Amino acid sequence: MSLTVVGSIAYDTVRTPFGERQRMLGGAATHFALAASFFDEVRPVGPVGDDFTDEDLAILATRGTSTDDVERVAGGKTFFWEGEYGWDLNSRETIDTQLNVFETFQPKLSAAARACDVLFLANIQPQLQLDVLEACDGPRFTAMDSMNLWIDIARDDLVKVIERVDCVILNDAELRQLTEKPNLVSAAREVLKWGPSVVVAKQGEYGAALVTGESFFALPAYPLETVVDPTGAGDTFAGGFVGWLAKNAEDTPSDAALRQAMAYGTALASYNVEEFGMERVTRLTLDEVHDRVEAIRDLTQFTVEVR
Amino acid sequence: MSLTVVGSIAYDTVRTPFGERQRMLGGAATHFALAASFFDEVRPVGPVGDDFTDEDLAILATRGTSTDDVERVAGGKTFFWEGEYGWDLNSRETIDTQLNVFETFQPKLSAAARACDVLFLANIQPQLQLDVLEACDGPRFTAMDSMNLWIDIARDDLVKVIERVDCVILNDAELRQLTEKPNLVSAAREVLKWGPSVVVAKQGEYGAALVTGESFFALPAYPLETVVDPTGAGDTFAGGFVGWLAKNAEDTPSDAALRQAMAYGTALASYNVEEFGMERVTRLTLDEVHDRVEAIRDLTQFTVEVR
Numbered sequence: 089m090s091l092t093v094v095g096s097i098a099y100d101t102v103r104t105p106f107g108e109r110q111r112m113l114g115g116a117a118t119h120f121a122l123a124a125s126f127f128d129e130v131r132p133v134g135p136v137g138d139d140f141t142d143e144d145l146a147i148l149a150t151r152g153t154s155t156d157d158v159e160r161v162a163g164g165k166t167f168f169w170e171g172e173y174g175w176d177l178n179s180r181e182t183i184d185t186q187l188n189v190f191e192t193f194q195p196k197l198s199a200a201a202r203a204c205d206v207l208f209l210a211n212i213q214p215q216l217q218l219d220v221l222e223a224c225d226g227p228r229f230t231a232m233d234s235m236n237l238w239i240d241i242a243r244d245d246l247v248k249v250i251e252r253v254d255c256v257i258l259n260d261a262e263l264r265q266l267t268e269k270p271n272l273v274s275a276a277r278e279v280l281k282w283g284p285s286v287v288v289a290k291q292g293e294y295g296a297a298l299v300t301g302e303s304f305f306a307l308p309a310y311p312l313e314t315v316v317d318p319t320g321a322g323d324t325f326a327g328g329f330v331g332w333l334a335k336n337a338e339d340t341p342s343d344a345a346l347r348q349a350m351a352y353g354t355a356l357a358s359y360n361v362e363e364f365g366m367e368r369v370t371r372l373t374l375d376e377v378h379d380r381v382e383a384i385r386d387l388t389q390f391t392v393e394v395r
Numbered sequence: 396m397s398l399t400v401v402g403s404i405a406y407d408t409v410r411t412p413f414g415e416r417q418r419m420l421g422g423a424a425t426h427f428a429l430a431a432s433f434f435d436e437v438r439p440v441g442p443v444g445d446d447f448t449d450e451d452l453a454i455l456a457t458r459g460t461s462t463d464d465v466e467r468v469a470g471g472k473t474f475f476w477e478g479e480y481g482w483d484l485n486s487r488e489t490i491d492t493q494l495n496v497f498e499t500f501q502p503k504l505s506a507a508a509r510a511c512d513v514l515f516l517a518n519i520q521p522q523l524q525l526d527v528l529e530a531c532d533g534p535r536f537t538a539m540d541s542m543n544l545w546i547d548i549a550r551d552d553l554v555k556v557i558e559r560v561d562c563v564i565l566n567d568a569e570l571r572q573l574t575e576k577p578n579l580v581s582a583a584r585e586v587l588k589w590g591p592s593v594v595v596a597k598q599g600e601y602g603a604a605l606v607t608g609e610s611f612f613a614l615p616a617y618p619l620e621t622v623v624d625p626t627g628a629g630d631t632f633a634g635g636f637v638g639w640l641a642k643n644a645e646d647t648p649s650d651a652a653l654r655q656a657m658a659y660g661t662a663l664a665s666y667n668v669e670e671f672g673m674e675r676v677t678r679l680t681l682d683e684v685h686d687r688v689e690a691i692r693d694l695t696q697f698t699v700e701v702r
Contacts, residue, residue, distance in 0.1 A: 105577070176577035270412070270483035272600070273618045293579070294601035297615065304694050306615030308604065311580045347697035381699060387611050388695050390654035392688060 090154075091128040091334045092201045092227075093120045094220050095210025095323075096190055097136050097148065097158060101170040102364060104177060106316045112365040113144045115167065116210035116233070119320035122369045123327025123356040124208075125151035126377060127335040131201050133157040133220075135189040137164035150370050157201045164189035177318050178293060197223050206334040209253070210323060211235045214245035221252050228339045231255035231286075231330050233322070239266050250279060255286040257326050260297075263289055273299065286346060288329065290322050298350050303343045307350050310358035310384055317364045324360035324369060328377075329353030348381075355380035397461075398435040398641045399508045399534075400427045401527050402517025402630075403497055404443050404455065404465065408477040409671060411484060413623045419672040420451045422474065423517035423540070426627035429676045430634025430663040431515075432458035433684060434642040438508050440464040440527075442496040444471035457677050464508045471496035484625050485600060504530050513641040516560070517630060518542045521552035528559050535646045538562035538593075538637050540630070546573050557586060562593040564633050567604075570596055580606065593653060595636065597629050605657050610650045614657050617665035617691055624671045631667035631676060635684075636660030655688075662687035 098115030102108065117132040124130045130153040140160065149155050170184040195216055202224050209217040209232040217232060230253040238246050239262065246266070250256055256279055260272050269275040276287040276299035289297045293315075295308040332349040333341050341349070355377050362368045405422030409415065424439040431437045437460040447467065456462050477491040502523055509532050516524040516539040524539060537560040545553050546569065553573070557563055563586055567579050576582040583594040583606035596604045600622075602615040639656040640648050648656070662684050669675045 176571060264483060271620055271622065273620045277620070291601060294598060295613075295615070297618070299618075304618045305697070306602075306618070306694060307697075308602070308613035308615065311604070311606075311611045311613070313578055313580045313584070315578065344698065348699045351697055351699060385697065385699065387613060388697075390612070390614075390658055390692065390695075391651065392655045392658060392692065 089128055089334065090131055090200065090204045091124055091206045091208065091331065092131045092133060092157075092197070092204035092224070093117050093124070093208040093210060094133040094195050094216070095120065095212055096167050097132065097134040097140070098167040098169055099139075100319060100365065101168075102317055102319055103172040104317050105173070105175055107364070109364045111168070113147055114169065114320060114365055116320070116323040118148055118366065119323035119360065120208060120210055120327035120330075121148060121153050122150055122366055123324045123360070124331030124334070125153045126328075126374055127331035128206070129154065130331070131157050131204065133159075133195050133197055133201055135159045135161050135164070135193050137161055137166040137189050140166050147366055147370055154200070157198050159196060161189040171319070173318065177315050180318075195220050195223070205229070206330060207231070208326065208330050209233065209249065210326075214238050214242045214249050217249045218245065221249070229254050229333060229337070229341070231257060231326070233257050233326060234262065236262055236265060247282065251283040253284055255288065255330075256284050257288040257290065257329070259322070260289040260291050263287070272297070273304070285340065288350070290325060295354065296325065296350060298346055300343065300346065305347050305350060307354050307384065307388060310354060310380060311387070312358060312362065315361045318361050319365070321357045321361050325353040325357040327353075328356035351381045351384050352377065354384055396435055396641065397438055397507065397511045398431055398513045398515065398638060399438045399440060399464075399504070399511035399531070400424050400431070400515040400517060401440040401502050401524070402427065402519055403474050404439065404441040404447070405474040405476055406446075407475075407626060407672065409624055409626055410479040411624050412480070412482055414671070416671045418475070420454055421476065421627060421672055423627070423630040425455055425673065426630035426667065427515060427517055427634035427637075428455060428460050429457055429673055430631045430667070431638030431641070432460045433635075433681055434638035435513070436461065437638070438464050438511065440466075440502050440504055440508055442466045442468050442471070442500050444468055444473040444496050447473050454673055454677055461507070464505050466503060468496040478626070480625065484622050502527050502530070512536070513637060514538070515633065515637050516540065516556065517633075521545050521549045521556050524556045525552065528556070536561050536640060536644070536648070538564060538633070540564050540633060541569065543569055543572060554589065558590040560591055562595065562637075563591050564595040564597065564636070566629070567596040567598050570594070579604070580611070592647065595657070597632060602661065603632065603657060605653055607650065607653065612654050612657060614661050614691065614695060617661060617687060618694070619665060619669065622668045625668050626672070628664045628668050632660040632664040634660075635663035658688045658691050659684065661691055
């Protein structure tokens, strides 16, 4: 069993009210991989430059993740992002984006990467997502992320990707923008009509909602008194969600499995934001993940005999 | 057993993407009363003008609510608010506010209103909330709402009110502003330190969170494909929440009762926004409320054997 993820491996400089970290390991594929590595053998596909260190490659390899498909571009520099968060961490400003080796990235998947059981297409250009779908041998479950930029400038290609995957994971504002439907439930149902069987709406500090043809499910985020760095929370959520399904679900995940996956995604995202970058999730244990899933269950359950 | 609510009884003109209603019945005390009337004998205290119609008084009296403490101000006009909602209903612009009889409102509580078991102080000037607390004979449970205006211009009085009530129900942004704490959990815990035993953070379309000394609980809003008019959703939530506790809880509500109350508040708020103004909640039945509580339970529950 293996899980291929295609996306960015990056260096981030991040300022939050809790401090600053310069050029620390980040990127969507990295956050996804560290979360999913609790559940499956993960294979990130993405480019890095000469500046990428062996120490950071070792972090990416946490819990057995294969780094064989990390492409080292000679003479290139690793994708760089710099951002600053506002006082309540709900707003952020991008200070600098240097695509570097990501600008000309053409995914080259090894035989092992193509043979994956589960595929996650992190936020990259939709045409590249289509190329990866073509290249793979036929994973039993495919999921994807995207962003407002691609809705603006490459919507047709993006819709083609959506038509071919099982699961779409987007922010609620992106789902609204994509479908031009102001109501989240209507927006999610519209995306389901295009082909996917599962839509997850990420809602930032408020949690996430799951919409399928038969079911609606919503989970709040785990309540933390101290959130240090929200960067990568969405990709960590996706790693927990898709990783759990890779290990615990059949071709068509049951409603129960999808709800459990939501809880694991939520638990992993909550750990991710407790410290900067990959710091917390790198040394996280599976027992801690289970503990938080139980805590999330406790804070959402109620009993009522209504009549 | 009786529940006194002090707050605005108003006429609203509302425009949403679904249409417009002119001078329809509204106001915080009205929305609260129509929801709470499922669970207790409710007694709204608030002023109206000569323009207030018998038809609207009859709506306020739905399900046995006493209108004896509705003060008719001779020569006065009823509080008027006009607003317009944006395309996704999450933003709204106030077009006009005419305080009218509300400008000089001094709550005069009848003996029956003072003898209430449960008291809800809707969003009015904090000094008036203090006057009402003084006037009452000693309700076993007191809850309150407020708004950003009072945090800006009457914070000291507002804090005095908070110190004397059992339960604070505010929007999450108001809790942050009030405590100057960007983190919602920290903000709620700060308010608990001031005196109350229960803090509810309303989160609009995302639902609501409950924080006590021992427990955290969160519920998503009920997912509706069509939201017609969000006006009064927060007051309707408060009416369901406080009303349920008035009927089903002891002096110090248990964690289980508080969670149930959150579900009833959420259910009632979801009906309120399905149509304009009081239209839906006026003709709502208790069976429909119970049905939605069960639906909310179904969409938040998951089981997981974690080890």
